Amino acid sequence: MKVLSIVGARPQLVKLGAVAAAFAGTGHRHVVVHTGQHYDPGLSDVFFREFGIPEPDYHLGIGSGGHGAQTGAMLAAIDPVVAAERPDWVLVYGDTNSTIAGALAAVKLHVKVAHLEAGLRSFNRRMPEEHNRVLTDHCADLLLAPTEEAMRHLAAEGLADRAVNVGDVMVDVCLRTRDAVLAEGLRPALPAGVDADAPFLVATLHRAENTDDPELLAALVGALADLPVPVALLAHPRLRAKADGFGIKLDQGALAVGDPLPYRDLVAAVLASSGVVTDSGGLQKEAYLLGRACTTLRTETEWVETLEGGWNVLAPRPDRLPAAEWHATATRPAPAVRLADPYGDGRAGEAVVRTLASRLG
Known part of the structure; x- marks a missing residue:
């Protein structure tokens, strides 16, 4: 199985750390594309070193810009990469312009799309991230949800048959x-x-x-x-x-x-x-x-x-x-009681790889 991960912003790089670790030693091919959405070394390069992620196979160097210009530049740059690699899955992360650009590029080339952190909703349509989440979920083939609440949102939008609760990969990294x-x-x-x-x-x-x-x-x-x-x-x-x-x-x-x-x-x-x-x-x-x-x-x-x-x-x-x-x-103190593991058990990265492999058919 070949999976092409598309990332670009700091939070996505942290999540990539968990996914890359789960792919290591599996025999699957994991190709990483960095759009360059966050190009500051403190928001980008340091995370590859910190989590031991191999250097990106592709660094597109898009940089900053307005939403339309940035997303369009990403789409144009990602398109030939997906066409050349022909992966089994394009895996997109979260809710940034890199997310929606990667999903659209893959869909138009008839390559399966999986969305990690699917189903999150703020219900605030003034947020660009909310549009990115919703549009990506509705064009993706596989929705990798982090919580039961996210699963409920996806079911309410008629997407339950594409959704799997794999837990939150951020828990893997954070703990x-x-x-x-x-x-x-x-x-x-x-x-x-x-x-x-x-x-x-x-x-x-x-x-x-x-x-x-x-x-x-x-x-x-x-x-x-x-x-x-x-x-x-x-x-x-x-x-x-x-x-x-x-x-x-x-x-x-x-x-x-x-x-x-x-x-x-x-x-x-x-x-x-x-x-x-x-x-x-x-x-x-x-x-x-x-x-x-x-x-x-x-x-x-x-x-x-x-x-x-x-x-x-x-x-x-x-x-x-x-x-x-x-x-x-x-300045209030932390509460004494917390919910029991609403975000999973810290092995979401493994669940992602396992689910991608099982859903290939």
């Missing part, structure tokens, strides 16, 4: 990395001014709906800066570019600004922290898996399981809350 970090006693690489031995929060902010509006971005940065404990803001290049363009100072108040971290360092930082504030889908779930409370700067979450018991709380406009309420929300 394996957590165990290594704890065994090695790895100290987190934090921005200057943040003491790993004192209370602090880890924060990220990058989604278009939060960063494209200067008034909203200024309000969110101000709310983070107003918190009563240091906040390690791991600043995505998109956030830095938007803040610079709008004249918004990131390094203010409680905020200590640093670069995105390699995955091991991110896990170490979350484990050392008092909690997480983010608009990232992946980091919400990682906080849950690592036992830290999360506050999400959005009106909704795809990972609804994290809301159970107050592990995750939605706060789309913290600047409109009374200061005491916002401070108490962001």
Whole structure:
């Protein structure tokens, strides 16, 4: 069996780590295509080294751009790769422009498409990621869902016969990395001014709906800066570019600004922290898996399981809350009780390979 994985953004590279490890030693051929959607070394190259993933067989070097231009450039570049390789499956990951471009290229060449992390829904059609998820699910031949909630969404859209719950590959990577970090006693690489031995929060902010509006971005940065404990803001290049363009100072108040971290360092930082504030889908779930409370700067979450018991709380406009309420929300301790394995047992990568092989017929 030959499987062609198409990735391009940081979260996809983390998931690729679990899938590549599951393919190793199986006798199946695994070809990796990197679109270059995230071209910053801190968001891309470091993950190949960290997870021992072989260098991509194809690096398309697409880079940034508007949604239409970027997706179109990817589609044009992926098309000849799929035509030349003729894999049994094209495997796409998550909800980025790389995801929908890879799926469309394969469908038009009559190559089977499998969508990993299928069935997630925010029901917010203002999010480009939501359109990518829905369109990819409806054109894919095999839907590899991470949770029972995702399976229910797919059934509601008439896609149950294509769907399999394989669990969440992020669990494989997160738990394996957590165990290594704890065994090695790895100290987190934090921005200057943040003491790993004192209370602090880890924060990220990058989604278009939060960063494209200067008034909203200024309000969110101000709310983070107003918190009563240091906040390690791991600043995505998109956030830095938007803040610079709008004249918004990131390094203010409680905020200590640093670069995105390699995955091991991110896990170490979350484990050392008092909690997480983010608009990232992946980091919400990682906080849950690592036992830290999360506050999400959005009106909704795809990972609804994290809301159970107050592990995750939605706060789309913290600047409109009374200061005491916002401070108490962001700095609250982790709950005592957690759901039992809603995201699987940490062997989802193996389930992905097994399912792809069994569904070839």
